[in-house]
Amino acid sequence: MNVEESSVQFEAPGRLRHFLTTEGLGRETIVEILDIAESFISVGERRIKKVPLLHGKTVVNLFFEPSTRTRTTFEIAAKRLSADVINLSSARMSTSKGESVLDTVKTLEAMHTDMFVVRDKASGTAHLIARHMPPGVSIINAGDGRHAHPTQAMLDVFTIRQYKNDFEPLSIAITGDILHSRVARSQIHALRQLGVKDIRIIGPATLLPTRIEKLGVRTYYDMDEGVADADVLIMLRVQTERMDGQLLPGPEEYFRYYGLSEKRLKLARPDAIVMHPGPMNRGLEIASGVADGPRSVILSQVTNGIAVRMAIMAKLAGDAHRESHS
């Protein structure tokens, strides 16, 4: 199955055409992107925060689902690479009503767009679009339904690398709504390929997808057990609409069993870091004191998001460039 996933986003071995999922990316490509991102960190600290790698290219941010931080960091990333950026945010009609996703994208593609950054509420939208793009047009998945959010996962592993030396010995605990989380799925694939052996998935049975163990993780219903001696604690956002009594009884019970309190944090290793893809629900999945505390690297994640997204765009543009001259 990895082979098939890969065949959509790779043009040739090691040469990325689209960035759709972390599944099947391969350790080498992941590390290459992290290294490129490393070199872009300093760009944000310069007086003139621009490099000309995407000069003359048009990037369209196509967000069919609302987003603030992802869209903004993509916009900043593309602009720092000197691309022309268009932002389009609109709710999309599902099924047969209105213009289809493909028609929308093909219309924009006809205006000579080089790269699309796509977010949609349905799993698989980025793959669908990627399959119907002409050569030279790249798709970056900025989140599709519950399936994948690969750039978020890349910035998460980048952040982990900043604080931890080696991936292999790490114990990483991911807590929350795994069932609906594209972030968790992409993190699991990325971490597995980087050699992390101990990935723990924590949540109530209603929020753990069936057979998640097949992805190479262990599941825990008991958070205290799950976070014990962990090196990295990743908290996931719980959508408030899940609190309607069907999947979860309510916020108080949730925080009691699956919220990251100061007390629970003590169960992890003393040098454990706390991460959250945002936006946070303080007092629901994470206590304010932890979110703002010394172990939190949540704001680093946001900062790193720009460098990592620049790296992905640069890698795609670079690989496309290689092709046109080979």
Next chain:
Amino acid sequence: MNLCIRGGRVIDPASGFDQICDLHIRNERIVAIGGAPPDANHTGVIDAKGLIVAPGLIDMQARLREPGEDHTGSMESELAAAVKGGVTTVCVPPDTYPPIDTPAMVHMIKQRVDAVGLARVLPIGALTVNLEGERLTDMGSLHQAGCTALGNSDRAIVNTLVMRRALQYASTFNLVVLLNAQDPWLVGNGCVHEGEISTRLGLPVIPEAAETVGVARDLALIETTGIRAHFNCLSSARAIAMIVDARARGLPVTASVTPHHLHLCEQDVGVFDTQCKVMPPLRSEDDRTALRNAVASGAIAAICSDHQAHGKDAKLAPFSEAASGIAGIESLLGLTMKLVREDNLPLTTALAALTSNPARILDLDRGRIEVGQIADLCVFDPDEVYTLSLNGMTSRGANTPFYDTELYGKVHTTLVAGKIVYNG
């Protein structure tokens, strides 16, 4: 018209008759098997050397898209596809627009079918008005108008009391009911089997329990009403086991599966392949194996296509929004014969599941090769390999995951009432 089908392997699955011999047809009936009748003045001969001569296929569930969805298919196109696949009788579920819930609709469909010719059509009458699961239809009148069976298509009758009364009332007229049992709450907005594939792709699920809960409820009601019931398109090993158990207890129930559930499983969805989006969803590999075994053992009596033609665009959408279903009537025989060739499914069992068993379930005087029988026949080459291609489909549907799959059993000639309706 006096026809002779010469030198074919004549198989009557119901009796087990299997011989290389001639078949003589006069007007619309079979008049002799083997030696020619004394006054045989053949006006036509079909050379069937090396071919199998079987009863015409009876497809227990296929949509013809008329009336109401003429943009995706028509009686002309879908019935032409049927006879190309050797199908001579098509059961049309009541989910047309408007639904088949009045005698007038039955008459209208019959008129259209008569005008088109080709295959026979059995309209399945709705159990509830507008398929809404609230009020019972005029079942007696629907029966009178020509519905031999009733059903509610895949629209669940949510209210259990309405379901019970629908079954009770249908039993008054000794009707057969065709059920697509799925619990609507557990189906929800799901679109794939709850298993590895749903977790990997992050798609909303349809758990196996959607089917087992649906079947369990309906079986309990069947038991109290005594109605003859047939479950169409089952997908899970557990549901089949429930049917087997119910039969052992003496309940008059039968079941069918589709060729796609016999050939594919959840993994075939791959990376969001919308051609593999079907309802009920493709289940696990273990389920597929169990379904195959159940067909071979006869626990599953029938194989139906669940044919649903869609235009190309219907599948060009994110998985959860893409249309469900496969245009499968042309490959019903080919995929079943593939199991005969590749999975040791006995030929007679396979043909019975496509002909005499559906006839028995539906109380039809068809699906047999006997002297005196109406000559609805399918003449096919069991060894000829063929493939479907997007442009080679007769159905208006552009939706099958079986493009470029090697199929066996190419149909050469299809006859309905002694008349050649397809010649390949």
